Amino acid sequence: MSDHFKPAAEGLRTRVFQVIFESDTPLAKGFDIALIGVILASVLVVMLDSVSAYRAEYGALFYWLEWGFTLAFTLELALRLYCLDKPLGYLKSFYGVIDVLAILPTWLVLLVPGAQSLVVIRLLRVLRIFRILRLMQFVGEARLLVEALRRSSHQIFLFLFGVFMLVTIFASLVYLIEPEEAGFSSIPTAIYWAIVTLTTVGYGDIVPVTPLGQAISVMVMLTGYSIIAVPTGVFSAEVIRSIRADRYSDEACPGCGHDRHEKRAKYCLRCGTWLDEETPDPREKRDDGASNDKEAPA
Known part of the structure; x- marks a missing residue:
């Protein structure tokens, strides 16, 4: 996600961006793990709240837990918008819509008047289950x-x-x-x-x-x-094609023309030619240095 969005400015916003949108630091990894736990816990509360026996006994607890989750997700969304240079672009993205759906039902319940709208309240409760979609942002293969x-x-x-x-x-x-x-x-x-x-x-x-x-x-x-x-076959073929496109490069080898190399490859699998034409081959430098040492007078 950090490849598509940029921090708003240097300083505090950049540090918040690194924690929320990236995962290459211990603090950012801890934030991701904590967020996954909160998402799973909120979905579990929604499921338990749909059981009549649990709702009758723990209804008040579920109510306050739901508000706690909603406030936490609202704060998280506010921080995401705070640290981005284009917050409106994030709200229009897939994960931005999911973030809004994660908090909107609970806030809308405050605006629903009277007991005659119990069907609407039930619908809003079910909509909170879409928080599970937020876990997709933590799965690289998604x-x-x-x-x-x-x-x-x-x-x-x-x-x-x-x-x-x-x-x-x-x-x-x-x-x-x-x-x-x-x-x-x-x-x-x-x-x-x-x-x-x-x-x-x-x-x-x-x-x-x-x-x-x-x-x-x-x-x-x-x-x-x-x-x-x-x-199933059509989808599987496209998944394999996407995996290959993500793993392999289409650039042809300057020596033999082979074009199915891994993106991390430095030398051709077939002929051993240096693949990066913009930088010199480090082996040639070592060979030239060794030749100069041999030709130097005693």
């Missing part, structure tokens, strides 16, 4: 997964569109074949059945009763088994 999803989004969309067409066709056929008493009262209901069957979930709440409908069910299930691995 960027690779997001990049792989972005690259494969077009193929996955085409795949899902094709599956939707198959589901619609199968559902329409079963709706025409099966009697309404079997549960196929409409095409949307038949589409629900087709999706459940295609994904091999098989709830069994709607089942064809005619031989032809059962034959179509077999076709749908076999189709599901045959195509269910397609998006």
Whole structure:
């Protein structure tokens, strides 16, 4: 994250930036570990608060813990905005939106009037579970997964569109074949059945009763088994490509032209040529020094 955002100025803001956005110092690592612990604890409180028995016995404790977490996250967000040169840009980023969602529900509860809005309060409580997404900023590989999803989004969309067409066709056929008493009262209901069957979930709440409908069910299930691995393969290929792009360099060797070197590599894997053309090869300096020593008169 520190690669995309910069501190606002030298001094205190820079020191705060190094603690919050970087992790190469003991203080910054301690801050990250403490923040992870607070996030997990807040999510655990939200989960326990959804259990009626726990809410009845520990409701007051959950209430004050939630406000403590909210104040801590609010202070953290304020410090992040304080130390950045472009705080508005951070608020528009993915992690900025998550930070706002982490504190917004609790503050909005103060603005919700009366008991008639209990449904809204419950919705706001559930929204606090999105704090778990903040843990993504501590996982370095999350960027690779997001990049792989972005690259494969077009193929996955085409795949899902094709599956939707198959589901619609199968559902329409079963709706025409099966009697309404079997549960196929409409095409949307038949589409629900087709999706459940295609994904091999098989709830069994709607089942064809005619031989032809059962034959179509077999076709749908076999189709599901045959195509269910397609998006997994597409996504896996993009993940591998992202890992290779992150690890390997595309710059060709000036000696043999080989272009699949690790980014940390200094010499070519095939011919041993020095890869950095902007700086001299340190081996040549050592060789020249040794030659001059040998040619020097006794």
